[in-house]
Amino acid sequence: EPEVTQTPSHQVTQMGQEVILRCVPISNHLYFYWYRQILGQKVEFLVSFYNNEISEKSEIFDDQFSVERPDGSNFTLKIRSTKLEDSAMYFCASSGRLETQYFGPGTRLLVL
């Protein structure tokens, strides 16, 4: 069964450093998303991406965040200068023509 994959599974970084989280969506999907979940809290939408551009972003997705689809398979989330409050689980998701979104296993980011 096709699945969304994410790397790394865990990342520890120092405050102010840049991090890049990587995702490989399901191969024939066209719509891509990033969500985050702070420990003990709900899953929150960050950004959606379609046809090589952002289709929607949340208030959380400020200038420190960017997304890119550098090739035909990868979808990345970059945080330019990490803050302590960026510590969370980051989930990538993808969907095809139907709206069901399938989630990857997540990257647990810890900012020290």
Place this chain on the structure above:
Amino acid sequence: RKEVEQDPGPFNVPEGATVAFNCTYSNSASQSFFWYRQDCRKEPKLLMSVYSSGNEDGRFTAQLNRASQYISLLIRDSKLSDSATYLCVVNPLGGATNKLIFGTGTLLAVQP
């Protein structure tokens, strides 16, 4: 009012019990509704979509009441493996390009 509201639980039930979860949403124009399941420190996984006429998948039954902005999930004959957090999820605009809004989840613990 929260966009999607759920009783956080926990619900502690014996094996074989029937358990019901409820959820309310604030945006009356919301288009699509889902129940996802999340195991501890794992990604959300789609359990079932929720249709206006109500729908059933094995031991799971989902209902939608648009007038009351209320969604429910019924689990019959609970199994130990049903222990998880159940997430009520709404897509306000419908369609594949749109964000999902998650509730905080209801924790279910099925006891032997």
